[in-house]
Amino acid sequence: MSHYADRKDLFPMQGGCPCGHIRYQINLPPLLVQTCHCTLCQRQMGSAFAINAVIESSAVSLLPSAPLTTPLSKAEQSSSSPSSGSVCGVLPAFADLTNAATTAIVTLPTDNNNAAHNAANNHKINKPILVALPTQSKVGQTVAQCPLCRGNLWSYYADAGTLVTYLIASTLDRPWELEPDVHIFTRSRREFVSLNDGKPQFKENYPDRAVFYRPDTKERVDALTELQGAWRKQIRAAYKAQFAKI
Template structure:
């Protein structure tokens, strides 16, 4: 369902596959995973809680049963929501249609070509550690980042410095497509704000 910190796994959108919907769950911690045969903990909403807090529950989608073979592999598409950003370009967030938790984002650098997958939504989020910490200016004082990874108060000055060697071919393949995307977004930005 989420985590205290957003760790993004940056991946080509073409490599992301939606899976059939499953019961609403929260990933187990690394310690719980080692002692439990399950990979997650089932979540739910008490309808009375939703009523008493004047909220609509998002957890009312009926999942297919084993007897419902026709719908057993139904994939519920994420809900895409464009949010405002300081850059005035925006970011698009993909939300789970069942729990409305954020799954991934698209940013101005590559649009829908690159997915910033929220690592805490994975079954084993502890298997991905950050390579770099960005936007640390909004980090609360009680949060320490002492893992030796590079830190930047805003975005990194040159992302390419942080690409792992095994990703070079994949990054090169995206470069031309990103150029076309950036041309489109710059034109839209100029039309809207008459500057760049």
């Protein structure tokens, strides 16, 4: 199977949150795709690991909201009678009962098949909210979530600010197209997960991510590094000015 970066038919790729309120597009192949097996990623994802596509934030675009559809798996796409891909609906009675029994400050649409709802929202580009969460790597993390369904979409880390997006690959419409390039924090890998893809593995974080960048990303990485340097200078200057007032 060809590496995702060599697949000219893949990009741009689109994805979104579980309810369809936030939709996005990545316009370039990721710089790197990593699987993190740390226990905090397991908790945040509600799964055994997280697959993150590392990409410049400038290559990520927000799209108008869209009715939620069930993504077709790779096998279903090649099937003559796919079992999914239709517009998803929410049972109104169940949704109303659930919302009435909680203290949520937002309410999900009770019916994604409602024509009026779709017409009012399909042209709107909605923005995620940002939530600060801890990380096992001890680098500050801010997670972008849908304000309605609270689905996690991507993360920003304190070492790069909002210049670099760690996209949660499972939110893509075709997540299986991005195979991981490296596995990290395998010390907490769940025993039922078998890593037999031949990709590099690290018990903790990797010592130097630059080793795993492809040669074709050099110009992109160099430009990003320059921006990160300027951003760090601004942050240091801002902190210095703030402490000078104390």
